[in-house]
Amino acid sequence: MATREKRYVIIGNGIAGTTAADTLRKNDPNCSIHLLTNEPYPLYNRVSLPRFLQGVITEQKVMIRDFAWHEQRNIKLVTETLVTGVNTEERVVITDTGEHLPYDALLIASGGWANPLRVPGAEGTKHIYNFVTLDDTKTIIERMLESRTALAYGGSFIAYELCDGFAVRKLHTTWLMRGPYWLRNALDEEGGEVVDNIAKKFGVEVIHNDEIESVLPKDGVPHYVKTKKGREIQADMIGVGLGITLNTQFLKDTSVEIRQGIVVNEYLETNIPGVFAAGDVAEFYDPTIGHHHTMGTWDNAMAHGRIAGANMAGDRKPYIDVPTYTSPLFDVNIAVIGTAEANNPELEMVARREPGEKGNDNYRRLYLRDNRLVGALMIGSPKGRKKLVDLIKNQQLLATSAEREAVLTLK
Ligand SMILES: Cc1cc2nc3c(=O)[nH]c(=O)nc-3n(C[C@H](O)[C@H](O)[C@H](O)COP(=O)(O)OP(=O)(O)OC[C@H]3O[C@@H](n4cnc5c(N)ncnc54)[C@H](O)[C@@H]3O)c2cc1C
Incomplete structure (x- = not known):
């Protein structure tokens, strides 16, 4: 049959x-x-x-x-x-x-789909953008070509990508985030400062610990944004990176x-x-x-x-991998390898910052569980990334400070 x-x-x-x-x-x-x-x-x-x-x-x-x-x-x-x-x-x-x-x-x-900006004045105002799809990107580009000022909002990867795009297109760019530094779920204050310095080099004004209270539109498009701490930020367009809903x-x-x-x-x-x-x-x-x-x-x-x-199709394969996220970050690179969770109580973290190229600092953070490497984050030079992936795959024991130092300076 x-x-x-x-x-x-x-x-x-x-x-x-x-x-x-x-x-x-x-x-x-x-x-x-x-x-x-x-x-x-x-x-x-x-x-x-x-x-x-x-x-x-x-x-x-x-x-x-x-x-x-x-x-x-x-x-x-x-x-x-x-x-x-x-x-x-x-x-x-x-x-x-x-x-x-x-x-x-x-x-x-x-x-997942991007969470929209939900503050007074946002609903019904044009030129407030999420950045997840190709169509989002096309409409943002259209508006960038007729704008002079822009606001990137959020402490996520998406917010910095928006910020980078605005700055590269020579818009006067403000980057506003609620947290004390960028990517607070993975970085520490020092890593956040490394990123701020890179953004500032591109003319971006970076503001932490503040949030949008309302959008003040004029003729249906953004004009000013008012923050909870009383700032007024001029913006012809607003790009938001406020996470996604699965x-x-x-x-x-x-x-x-x-x-x-x-x-x-x-x-x-x-x-x-x-x-x-x-x-x-x-x-x-x-x-x-x-x-x-x-x-x-x-x-x-x-x-x-x-x-x-x-x-x-009927196979029985387990998923075992060490995923890596690499992305340009203004004029350097960022790589996130494996599990880089700053708020995970099971993980211990060590970091190192040192002078890098183009006037930027290199920053590297390791994430360990029971003295074994489970993740790493690198800003600046990506050298040694493949070796780090291998160390995570092999569940390398890094118990002493000398062993950790060797990995922090791995090339
Ligand atoms: C701007 C941007 C930059 C990024 N940069 C990096 C990077 O540098 N490195 C990196 O590793 N990752 C990056 N990412 C993340 C990466 O793109 C995602 O992790 C990856 O694309 C997820 O793939 P996916 O197939 O799981 O889901 P998706 O790519 O989100 O695809 C899901 C699809 O399902 C559709 N869908 C949802 N619900 C329904 C429904 N009910 N009916 C029909 N269709 C539906 C969605 O519209 C979408 O088309 C970036 C993401 C963005 C948005």
Whole structure:
């Protein structure tokens, strides 16, 4: 008797979802694959959006896949379609276009959407931007070309990317953040100061420990921003990086377990058989730190996609990796390797700051659990990054100050 082809549905065509679709097709030439997204584009590189924002690369260079790539692999890419519900008992995915797509295995790779600015005066005012999608980037660029002043708001990666983009495009830029320094979940005050100094070199005015109280618009566009401490900051446009909310709303009528993210085991499967999660939206088990967490990095999402795709097709591969986040930071680089969580009480941290190139300082911080390296953060020179990844993979014991010093100065 002929067996029916397997049906796979994937929610989200980011790097996690698209990698999983590719892996499924490689594992099973006959299966049906639906790859769903509310966005209008095939996979593009979110990591490249800051360079597109700065005008360093074109939109074409941001695109990774085209529609033909999906057709050639018989992957049904369904764009501009929002998933509104999932029925895990009947194994059906429901969309806003009224489709009911049956599945044998489902992957949720829906990432997160940016939190908007919610203060008096913001609602209904144009030119207040989030920065997550290609469409966000295009509209920000349009406005940058007609603006003179800009405000970047937030202490996150996204806020500094916005700040960098504004400054490189020669807008008079203010960077306002609520915390005492940038990236307070990973850095310390000294690391924050290294970053401030780099931003200031590019003419950015940096303000800490203050927040937007209200936006004071004129003719429907931003004019001034008022802060809680009474500052008035002029801004023709505002870019906000206030974190993301993971996209799990369509699971509200299911019993899929959600904590910070969608909880998965080491095979990236949820508590509901046949339902997997991958990428930013997944709260996964990380053997290097011995518990679950979420991680918003490209490498992690891609590796998740590969493992989830294989396991949906019947494999049983555990996810073990040391994800790395590297990004330009004004005229230097930043690399985050493994788990760099300053507020994790199980971790111990040591840091070193020393003069680097182009008048900037190099800064390196190590994160240890039970004297073993689990993460590292580097600002400035990325030299020694690969060795650090190996040390984390090998769960290297760094018990003495001499051993730690050797790693802090590793080239
Ligand atoms: C500006 C920017 C710069 C970054 N820079 C770096 C960097 O330098 N290094 C790094 O490692 N990481 C970086 N990141 C993070 C990295 O891009 C993400 O970790 C990664 O793209 C996550 O991939 P994903 O596939 O899990 O989710 P996503 O890329 O978020 O894809 C999820 C897709 O699912 C869609 N979706 C959500 N809900 C639904 C629904 N209900 N129905 C249909 N579709 C839905 C979303 O719209 C989206 O298209 C950056 C992110 C941004 C925004």
